Amino acid sequence: MRKSLLLISLIFLVISCSVEPSDNSCIFVKRVVDGDTLVLEDNQRVRLIGIDTPETHESPKLYRDSQRSGQNIKTIQELGRRSYEFTKELIEGKCVILEFDVVRHDKYNRLLAYVYLKDGTFVNAEIVKKGYASLMTIPPNVKYTDLFLKLYREARENKHGLWK
Secondary structure: OHHHHHHHHHHHHHHHOOOOOOOOOEEEEEEEEEOOEEEEOOOOEEEEOEEEOOOOOOOHHHHHHHHHHOOOHHHHHHHHHHHHHHHHHHHOOOEEEEEOOOOOEOOOOOEEEEEEEOOOOEHHHHHHHOOOOEEEOEOOEOOOHHHHHHHHHHHHHOOOHHHO
């Protein structure tokens, strides 16, 4: 009897400690890193597919974005802070479901995912729709590119979020 309980406990432990969440498992968001990156309760980092938010920290990308857009660094960081706050309010401490596309990890070994709240809210799309992200399409992860483009155009035309 004791061996059976030990075996059952061991099987449960192995099943619950999978390396990646399955496509339908609910996992809590431990914290939001920035407007398009989060950390799950198991400490895995997730990069939201298809979107890009302004940088908040000093980085080569921050300087590239400044040169490309003509905006100063402080302005970009402030926009990044606003994106971060929106994403944090939307998902931090909440249970989310991950959907994967063709490529599951980026060069930094972050999970690449489309993220949904339990109520069905499509987080990647909501951030774009509310005007807190631009688009970043990297093939082959292009499943929702058309949707994101439509939402992005509407957000800009209607001056939502960062486009005010």
